[in-house]
Amino acid sequence: MNIVLLSGGSGKRLWPLSNEIRSKQFIKIFKNDAAADSEDKYESMVQRVYRQIKATDKDAVVTIATSKSQVSAIHNQLGEDVGVSVEPCRRDTFPAIALAAAYLHDVQGVSEDEAVVICPVDPYVEADYFETIKKLWELADKGTANLMLMGINPTGPSEKYGYIIPAAKDEISKVSTFKEKPDMATAQKYIDEGGLWNGGVFAFKLSYVLNRAHELIDFDDYADLFSKYETLTKISFDYAVVEHEDDIAVLRFSGRWQDIGTWNTLTEAMDENVIGEGILNESCENVHVINEMGVPILVMGMKNVVVSASTDGILVSDKEQSTEIKPFVDAIDQQVMFAEKSWGTYKVIDVEEESLTIKVTLKAGQRMNYHSHDRRDEVWNIISGTGKTIVDGMEQQVKAGDVITMAAGCKHTVIAETELQIIEVQLGKDIRVSDKHKYKL
């Protein structure tokens, strides 16, 4: 099976755990019962979905369609085997799917005659969902229809989803029509008519979407499409493709399916009330604590509340009201305090006017870019591990206790042999992430 997971942009709805550079799908919040190693007790949405796909079809070819900013986190969490179709910028789902299709065909060598499933990266589902996905892929591969969709059996009327009205009540049926997100009364009417939720899952032969892409966009191949990606018009796959197609069939799915986009829905999917250090007194009811800080959280006498803390901030919210978080978070003007990269993590631990102190964790075998800064000096205090630094061409073995000073302008990098932890002190009048020149070694 070929599957493309659409990994959406940065989100603030799960602040303080998601931010401009850390999307919700990378937050490690779900208990991974399959994990033997206690280190990996929790997994992220993207890890969970990837693990579930591989459990359904160990030979599945998985490609993540996403922006450049997520590539590090993807490899960090899923390893190097997963394919990544990198969108140079955000252009909505049709260009993203067209680019991923070209990537599969031109880079991965997938045949035009093979089917591909497109699926969001963030549904909270069980194994039966991916069994249905596999069946959807097989139906598309057999040529059952030009376009196969998954229709989710509604658990009740909802204003949050688009509706698919099937022509018949069969498990697999032609689609009669599509409906946009309705109000509650209309939603009930659609359900009475046998309507299904549109979960954003499509399957088709690669040739189908490549042909449609060539009709709408003037490009030669993957490299060409990639190079002109910024010039493309933003348009969704629904508007560009689905609305113009008559030969569409829908496959029903009736298992667990949760769309996790807010603290309210996310905490519903959590197996435990507390992740990280947290204490709830006995009068707490339906309280969830997600704590990424290294200090305890004590909660007393709360009901239906989520408490979440990270280096970016602290949220204390009534669960229902947590869906209205966005304008408040938009108004917070803050620097990113934590980031997960392919090479490890960094965390800002102290901020002063003319200095910034950062804890850097570099995974074994990983390295920083060879780089310099114009307007700041830096000091590395190695606190654990072993590795090698290169400063203006001079190599040096380093271990815990070593201190390396680098004046502005000086080229430097560090290579971790074992996992390296470094307290980096930056000093300068105008410290910015953008003050960085990269060099080849």
Next chain:
Amino acid sequence: MNIVLLSGGSGKRLWPLSNEIRSKQFIKIFKNDAAADSEDKYESMVQRVYRQIKATDKDAVVTIATSKSQVSAIHNQLGEDVGVSVEPCRRDTFPAIALAAAYLHDVQGVSEDEAVVICPVDPYVEADYFETIKKLWELADKGTANLMLMGINPTGPSEKYGYIIPAAKDEISKVSTFKEKPDMATAQKYIDEGGLWNGGVFAFKLSYVLNRAHELIDFDDYADLFSKYETLTKISFDYAVVEHEDDIAVLRFSGRWQDIGTWNTLTEAMDENVIGEGILNESCENVHVINEMGVPILVMGMKNVVVSASTDGILVSDKEQSTEIKPFVDAIDQQVMFAEKSWGTYKVIDVEEESLTIKVTLKAGQRMNYHSHDRRDEVWNIISGTGKTIVDGMEQQVKAGDVITMAAGCKHTVIAETELQIIEVQLGKDIRVSDKHKYKL
């Protein structure tokens, strides 16, 4: 006026802002409208009380009776002029008052014939309270009674206080009897009888309490009493003195008087709902945020809730239930992450198995002890200010950007010329506060 403020022990009832080494009276939480400098917008209980005393009587001689652990914080917040009677250990109020009396007489040279007022350091009151205190002192000084007490006009029945039953309804009256903390029905009965709350304020001539001290304790002078302090029996001033005295009068006080010992009562005294970075959405009611972390707190849809965050932890509590915090905090086994000292502050910013990173702020003109450690190396990264380091006798001028490394065993200190900020990285297998040898320079 001579006034002795009893500054009680460490408390966990205002965790995470109070802890083993930081008592509630030092938390800067009250708006200081008298302050011109925006830096000092908030003051602590001890600062507020000290300022109010000086406003009532600019020549007041103020002595704080407290334990060794508070001396740094007292000088840090009140300056060097305030007298401090240091209790070598905690032995309840009678030994503390006896020691303070001996200190006033033998160290400060206060005459035996002068009166002294004893007052808790943590009432939340207005100027009229200290006007009444001054009057109480004058009454004692005139010899109105052996023992003068302040009786607080009850605002309603309460189980939290002892009661003074006056012999008459006059502003100043002989005391008929004392009553221990009653149940609510009995409290109402006391109030019907004209009972007043016992606010723990006493005034007497210095000779009176010194005589009583010599009757109960075998000692020569202050130095002698100080040296045998640990051998003294724990006993309250009420049991040791008040219960045995017949010549007691009470002075009524009817102004604002709040006993601030829990988050519930403390937030009632706050002028603003948010101290530090905090955002409340419009559906919050009676919510208080006290945030000492450098990151924002967003609160949505909460009612009657206190949220407090410091480097020690985060509390989210229903205000009424916040009075039951102690057993939960007792169960938290944590290292002290922040401390205010006479020389400045330190804050733990990173904890690893074999390293600890600390931000030290040394006030201009202040210095560390000259000291060494057996089991850890240290690195100082100067991030702002100028000063001088002495390492194994070698002096060196230092400024922002300088790095000083000190191996285990090496003697070191730093002296701040301007305010110095240092990121100190400690490295070793068994890092403890107790691993410290002090030397003379």
